[in-house]
Amino acid sequence: MELLKAIYQRRAVREFSDATVTPALVHDLLHAAAQAPSALNLQPWSFAVLHGRARLADYSRRAKRHLLATSAPTFGLDPRIDHYANPDANLFHGADTLVVICAKPGPFASVEDCFLAAQNLMLAAHGFGLGTCPVGFARAWFNRPEVKAELGIPPHHEPVLPITLGHPAQPPPAVPRHEPETVCWHWDA
Numbered sequence: 799m800e801l802l803k804a805i806y807q808r809r810a811v812r813e814f815s816d817a818t819v820t821p822a823l824v825h826d827l828l829h830a831a832a833q834a835p836s837a838l839n840l841q842p843w844s845f846a847v848l849h850g851r852a853r854l855a856d857y858s859r860r861a862k863r864h865l866l867a868t869s870a871p872t873f874g875l876d877p878r879i880d881h882y883a884n885p886d887a888n889l890f891h892g893a894d895t896l897v898v899i900c901a902k903p904g905p906f907a908s909v910e911d912c913f914l915a916a917q918n919l920m921l922a923a924h925g926f927g928l929g930t931c932p933v934g935f936a937r938a939w940f941n942r943p944e945v946k947a948e949l950g951i952p953p954h955h956e957p958v959l960p961i962t963l964g965h966p967a968q969p970p971p972a973v974p975r976h977e978p979e980t981v982c983w984h985w986d987a
């Protein structure tokens with residue numbers, strides 16, 4: 799897929815079909831993610847791959863409980879957090895696969911580097927016809943020490959962005975963007 803087209807057409811996908819993601823696809827996506835630039839080329843990321851709708855439904859229930867117990871001040875800021883008070887609402891939108899990008903400790907910008915890897919992964923997935931959605935609401939739960947221990951995430955790796963992965967049920971609608979705000983443009987001839 800043409801790069802600019804992919805950048806403009808990628809959308810957060812929140813409805814997935816029953817089709818399943820294969821380990822080979824996830825493998826390819828992790829390699830695409832790892833092509834991201836990183837400070838000093840430290841590549842300070844690791845990936846937790848979690849697959850299975852029942853598994854993700856269980857994580858969603860537990861992560862929502864944590865979210866609702868700890869995020870009271872943000873209620874009302876994002877209408878989705880109220881939506882998640884509904885027991886049937888799935889934080890991972892019914893996807894069958896979740897990749898949690900984790901930042902390894904380092905001297906520079908580990909978390910920022912991970913977000914670059916995340917964008918690579920999402921664009922590559924779009925190129926393969928897959929849908930993704932970053933799920934920031936689940937970040938805090940994945941950072942709980944007991945959850946990291948349960949999943950096998952090393953204690954010093956920090957989950958920074960869970961990203962769902964699946965086959966889109968239908969193409970999501972376009973989401974408008976603001977004009978880029980240019981606060982200065984000093985351009986000598």
Ligand SMILES: Cc1cc2nc3c(=O)[nH]c(=O)nc-3n(C[C@H](O)[C@H](O)[C@H](O)COP(=O)(O)O)c2cc1C
Binds near residue numbers: 809878936
């Ligand atoms: C850091 C980050 C966290 C996000 N967290 C969530 C989330 O918890 N749940 C969700 O449904 N979407 C989440 N999103 C997706 C955004 O809502 C979405 O990217 C935005 O509305 C723009 O839509 P688009 O990606 O379709 O262009 C997140 C996006 C980012 C970058």
